[in-house]
Amino acid sequence: MPPADHGHLRPIDTRDPISRVMRRIDGERIIELLLELQAIPSPTGYTDTIVHYVCDHLKGLGVAYEITRRGAIRVNLRGDVYSPDRAVVSHLDTLGAQVTELKENGRLSVRPVGTWAARFAEGARVTVFTDVGPRRGTILPLKASGHTFDTQIDTQPSHWDNLEIRLDERVSSYGDLVGARFNVGDMVAVDPQPEVTPAGFINSRHLDDKAGVASMLTALEAVLAEELPLPVDCHFLFTISEETGSGASSILHGDVSELLSVDNATVAPGQNSSEYGVTIAMGDMTGPFDYHLSHGLINLAERHGIEHSRDVFKHYRCDAASAIEAGNDIRTALIAFGLDGSHGWERVHIDSLVAVARLVAVYMASPPVVARDTQGLGPIEGFPNVQE
Template sequence: MEQLQELLRIPSPSGYTDQVVTYVKSQLDELGLEVELTRRGAIRAVLRGRDETIQRAVVGHLDTLGCIVKSLKENGRIELLPIGFWSARFAEGARVTLLADTGRSYRGTIVPLKASGHVYNEEIDQMPVGWGYVELRLDERVHSPGDLMALGIHVGDHVAVDSAPEITDSGYICARHLDDKAAVAAMLTAARAVAQSGRKPPTTIYLLFTISEEVGVGASHVLHGDASELVSVDNGTMAPGQNTCEFGVTIAMMDSSGPFDYHLSRHMATLCREFAIEHSRDVFRYYRSDAAAALEAGNDIRTALVCFGLDASHGHERVHADSLAALAKLLYAYITTPPAKPLT
């Protein structure tokens, strides 16, 4: 939980991830792992195994949804476009930080174009939903594009949306950007448990942290060596008609890119049964993960997707601590046990 809260404090919309990469690298360095950064800034960490001829990988992503400055408006407000796929419906009312090139940051709120019922009466309920119907109101004395530029604000600046986490006594974590920082927290927790146990994994394990999953690139550029398996760690969608496990792990059998590897997916389910981890299986229709990007890049690799249960993904997200604990336990089991069968 402490790891997750630290991650949520760090703004990391896709394209602006240096700070979170530095933080996660420091956590891996403390564990004594071999760590390297790719040219683009993704992280590769290595847990050396007893048999280094077999290599497996676990991947999560550090980037989140966010916004970018589309234009500076005549009234001193700012037009935004989304980074990643999310609805402007969930942006209304969000507190944000605009990250200027100068290193300065500015606070503000995303508001509808017609934000006051005292002015617009019933028209506030008649506005369509879309990014063309909201704007960023900065908490600065700005009334024109010139005022904004005088502050060092330009088209193309990143805007980070506040995570605003709240942890309830009943074990729920409510926040933005749980996708995928909750998974990263589980990965780091599993890695710490392995390091503290003194156990050497049966095979070499790569822990991969990508920085562009929300914009579709993800693990296409981070793999190296000859990893035979890739387990992607991401969110499972809680909704009517879905079979995602709210308090355990969900093993995805297929997403919009197609079925996951038959053998690896069932191996993850077997580990759940052997280690008494609550779990379910689900299929996602409008979903893709780092696994899809890895395959599309031409990697000859088995893939699986394991998930924590997330309600209202890419919106007002919520996860239960039990689901994250179960996920960390499964990752620990995967890292510290042999593959299902010899890999070639």
């Protein structure tokens, strides 16, 4: 893999508010917030509790916020200029599952919520949210006992049709399930099982995108603590349906001219993502990100000594895509933390999350990338030309 664009964090100048903000952003705080977020189940379609958690956290910080009917959150931070403004977005929802059948053997058939492979669901401990409260269980393949099925365990296809939930309840028939108040459509949350190692690695499910949320909240705390001046109004957005595609489609307003999405970078063969820095995505499966905004972020990373790399993601989309598809005329970009094993057993290094949080903070303090964006429809004067 080509080397990353390594940088060295510039010496801290206590007279410089940006330097003070970057110093405040540390891994311990990000991990603390991340573990709190991971403790709250939030598969797409079942996000109310985590919305309340984030809103309570924002209230404690004393920032103004508002929510949509379904629970997407928009934080409103005042800058020197009211409009046009910018937004930074991550998503609170995670992968999960949903009950599709009550089976005659007292188990539950499931389908995925979001796109993830059945092989990563096998063996997962889960919570099934029924009308009468949460119940515990395990996702298992249909042929799960080696003493019964021998080598058939290894030859059965890895597919959601070959999975079922074994419940930790005294149920062994369809009637037992009905009597215990299980229903088709019950939401299923998968345990994250986070582990932080002494080397700074965090292993867990659902780092996508709770690690991004933790990084954003840490950046926000640092910006507020140092009273960092903002050149334009800035909105922090937390969406609730990115994993199923709609994401930031309904949380924006017409004044936003720049949207920065914070999500995961795919650390894998053939990719150029930085596992220990921030990855600035130049494109994903929906096409290139905005040239000027992406290069503006590269310049910020270089100027402030934030380790970074550039990458293009072939099988990936984020909140930025749903915002564009909803008809918003905005520049979009994506910065990402290096994630190994995305949508499975995920791993991130804390240095990458710190780099993401620091780039978010310096972006908030930077001027708009294109001055002409004060206009929506207007004359050509001031419109940038990348070939000049």
